[in-house]
Amino acid sequence: MDRKLTFGHVKLKDANIAILVAAIIASVLVPFTGLPYLQFIMMYFFAYAIYTASWDLLYSYSGQLSLGQAMPFGLGAFFTIMFLQQTQLPLALSAILGILAAAAVGGSVGATTIRLKPGYQGIALLLFSQVLYQVTLILYGEEGLSIFSATPLSEITMYASGILIFACVMFAIFLIQNSTYRLKLLAIKGDNLAANVSGINVPAHKIIVLYLSSLIAAIGGTYYAIFTSHADFTIFTVPNSFLPIGMAIVGGTGFLGGPIIGSAVITLLIRILPIWYSIAVTLFIYGLTVIAILKIRPAGIVGLLLRRKTAKGGLKPAKS
Amino acid sequence: MNNVNTSHGAFYMLGGFLTFFAVSSLHLPIVLSIMFAVAAAFALGLFFLYVLIPKKMWVSSNPDAQNLVMITFLALAQVLQNGAFIVYGGGSVAVPRIFFGYAIAPGGVYIGDQTIIAIAISLLCYVGLFLFLRDTKIGKAIRAFSQDRELAEAMGVKVSTIALLSFGLGVSLAALSGSLLSSIYSITASTGWNELVIAFVIVTFGGIGSISGSFLGGLVYGIIFAVTQYFLPAYSFAIALVLIYIVLVNKPTGILGEIIERA
Numbered sequence: 001m002d003r004k005l006t007f008g009h010v011k012l013k014d015a016n017i018a019i020l021v022a023a024i025i026a027s028v029l030v031p032f033t034g035l036p037y038l039q040f041i042m043m044y045f046f047a048y049a050i051y052t053a054s055w056d057l058l059y060s061y062s063g064q065l066s067l068g069q070a071m072p073f074g075l076g077a078f079f080t081i082m083f084l085q086q087t088q089l090p091l092a093l094s095a096i097l098g099i100l101a102a103a104a105v106g107g108s109v110g111a112t113t114i115r116l117k118p119g120y121q122g123i124a125l126l127l128f129s130q131v132l133y134q135v136t137l138i139l140y141g142e143e144g145l146s147i148f149s150a151t152p153l154s155e156i157t158m159y160a161s162g163i164l165i166f167a168c169v170m171f172a173i174f175l176i177q178n179s180t181y182r183l184k185l186l187a188i189k190g191d192n193l194a195a196n197v198s199g200i201n202v203p204a205h206k207i208i209v210l211y212l213s214s215l216i217a218a219i220g221g222t223y224y225a226i227f228t229s230h231a232d233f234t235i236f237t238v239p240n241s242f243l244p245i246g247m248a249i250v251g252g253t254g255f256l257g258g259p260i261i262g263s264a265v266i267t268l269l270i271r272i273l274p275i276w277y278s279i280a281v282t283l284f285i286y287g288l289t290v291i292a293i294l295k296i297r298p299a300g301i302v303g304l305l306l307r308r309k310t311a312k313g314g315l316k317p318a319k320s
Numbered sequence: 321m322n323n324v325n326t327s328h329g330a331f332y333m334l335g336g337f338l339t340f341f342a343v344s345s346l347h348l349p350i351v352l353s354i355m356f357a358v359a360a361a362f363a364l365g366l367f368f369l370y371v372l373i374p375k376k377m378w379v380s381s382n383p384d385a386q387n388l389v390m391i392t393f394l395a396l397a398q399v400l401q402n403g404a405f406i407v408y409g410g411g412s413v414a415v416p417r418i419f420f421g422y423a424i425a426p427g428g429v430y431i432g433d434q435t436i437i438a439i440a441i442s443l444l445c446y447v448g449l450f451l452f453l454r455d456t457k458i459g460k461a462i463r464a465f466s467q468d469r470e471l472a473e474a475m476g477v478k479v480s481t482i483a484l485l486s487f488g489l490g491v492s493l494a495a496l497s498g499s500l501l502s503s504i505y506s507i508t509a510s511t512g513w514n515e516l517v518i519a520f521v522i523v524t525f526g527g528i529g530s531i532s533g534s535f536l537g538g539l540v541y542g543i544i545f546a547v548t549q550y551f552l553p554a555y556s557f558a559i560a561l562v563l564i565y566i567v568l569v570n571k572p573t574g575i576l577g578e579i580i581e582r583a
Contacts, residue, residue, distance in 0.1 A: 065387050067326065067394065112569050118383050119324035119390055120524065127517040127565060131558040138554045238513045242398055245391055280405035280509075287398035291372060294392050 015305075016177070019257035020170050023049075023264070027163045031156065039159060043227045045267040046162035048247060050169050050220035052259035055244035057173060058213040060254035061182060062206055063189030064114070067122035068129030069217055069244050072106030074235035076218030077225030078136065081145040091153070095226065099218040106214030107207065114206040126241065133236035144232025147225070158227050165223055169216055174256050176212075185209065217244075239283060246290040252300030261301050323379075323389045327368075328519060329512030330397035331361055331491040335498030336507030337404050340413045350416050354499045361495030362488045368396055369487050378483035379469065397512070405509035412506035415499075438500040445493060450531050462486055466529055494519075514557065521564045540564070 030042050055069045080098030083089060089097070109128050113121045136144070153161075176182060187195040188202050196202045225231045234240070243266075244259075251262020266286060273282040297303055335357050342353035369378065372392050377385045419433035453459035464472040465482045473479060498507065498515075518541065526537025544563055548556040 059387070063383065065390070067390075112565075118387055120520075122387075122390060123324060123326070123517065123520045124565065124568075126513075127521065127561055130514060130517050131561060134558050135555070237510075239398060242394055246395065246398075249391060278406070280402045284399055284402035284406060287395045287402060290395040291392060291399065294388060294395065295372060298388065 047224040049263035054216035068125035072214035072217035073221035075102035076221030077231035102218035103215035107211030110210035252302030329516030332498035335495030336502030365491035
């Protein structure tokens with residue numbers, strides 16, 4: 001069977017790389033606009049796009065649902081600051097150790113849920129996120145942890161690092177998306193039993209994706225903690241776990257371009273609306289947007305350009 | 321319905337706020353206010369299910385459809401919680417108690433009258449739900465439907481009626497507990513997420529689809545929570561949940577229920 005996928009008249013593979021390249025070019029151009037607030041928003045975009053891609057990797061590629069993706073994201077943030085404060089290691093090394101530790105914890109916790117149906121798996125992961133919310137509130141109070149450095153990174157270094165991390169992570173996901181490994185994951189998503197009978201080690205691959213997703217979320221969380229210089233218990237809230245879900249839904253799940261476009265739209269929405277309205281109004285509008293997209297166009301913004309109507313239907317093979 | 325309602329905790333929160341609204345704005349007596357909150361939650365639940373979820377997804381065994389329903393309800397919970405925040409702000413609200421005073425249990429333990437009322441109403445609801453599902457025609461239809469959808473449909477059970485009724489009953493019971501507990505503990509707009517995971521742990525520990533299992537699960541959670549609260553009060557919530565979760569991982573069917581593992 002021809003497995004080429006179409007995006008309008010363009011192959012999906014090309015469309016995804018085009019969206020990624022466009023996002024990188026736009027990110028490089030932003031500092032030249034003379035709009036410092038937009039540059040600040042873009043740093044949120046880098047963190048959220050990585051965070052959203054981590055959720056989408058789990059959901060769209062292997063059929064596992066996490067309603068507590070804030071767990072690896074928040075752990076990445078907390079562990080990095082803890083390594084930085086406790087060991088006095090350089091920032092980059094602390095960040096790497098923080099990411100690895102968060103991925104290890106997130107993946108290990110996730111591994112206990114792989115036997116559950118997606119709905120129950122989602123709430124089981126939410127449970128751990130809620131537990132971490134309570135524990136970090138008790139341990140670190142409402143003020144949380146902050147990065148105090150004698151030589152803080154300059155804003156442009158932080159921004160350039162963001163572009164580099166964003167580009168590397170997205171390109172890695174692009175490679176997974178276009179590898180034969182994804183076919184195994186799609187088989188698992190489609191039917192666990194059939195995949196198992198076909199010789200695919202279903203639990204092992206599910207665990208691999210959970211670790212991979214936790215690693216990517218932790219990278220996003222670590223970058224978030226570094227550019228905001230802070231992490232507190234609110235990072236584990238349910239609205240924060242809902243953030244990547246809503247962004248992926250708005251952009252379109254199952255394509256690399258979906259999380260990028262969804263994160264860009266929602267980051268602008270939730271960072272610009274509070275200039276005029278309260279956070280509650282912003283999140284209210286955000287929730288309504290997600291509901292509207294789910295109701296009207298479940299395939300998201302990317303789906304608007306695709307020649308199909310729902311997220312459920314398979315992509316049309318190219319005629320060539 | 322084969323669906324997990326991720327907005328269940330939001331309906332718990334809504335129960336408290338609807339009771340507060342009935343008491344403070346409509347000036348209804350507290351008992352009538354609780355009844356108002358339950359009825360309003362039932363109506364709102366049906367409205368949201370009808371408007372937000374395509375009818376073919378109300379009851380579906382397709383994992384994609386189930387996931388979309390869960391995500392829609394999660395978004396709904398976000399909307400409801402922020403809606404409550406916009407209307408009532410971030411502060412907590414508390415509704416008047418039905419009775420004031422306390423009773424002294426053996427061992428010198430003080431139990432507030434409101435707590436006794438809440439326990440009594442909970443038991444009444446439990447027995448009522450048990451009898452409803454066991455003895456009434458609709459209850460039998462719901463049970464038949466949950467056991468074998470195709471066969472129940474072939475016997476003339478209407479899918480949409482059962483789905484609407486089950487969902488409405490579920491959210492109105494969540495609202496009732498929020499309504500009763502809002503006079504013991506205060507309620508804020510962000511209340512509900514802990515209650516959702518507690519409900520999940522209790523129901524799965526007891527066994528999905530088993531009313532008796534939920535009762536047992538609730539009892540076990542309550543005892544673990546109370547014991548840990550005595551020794552490690554700050555961590556009681558976390559310890560109780562993680563302990564039960566460890567049991568669940570090793571016995572995913574729960575005590576009395578059906579399997580929640582994938583096929």
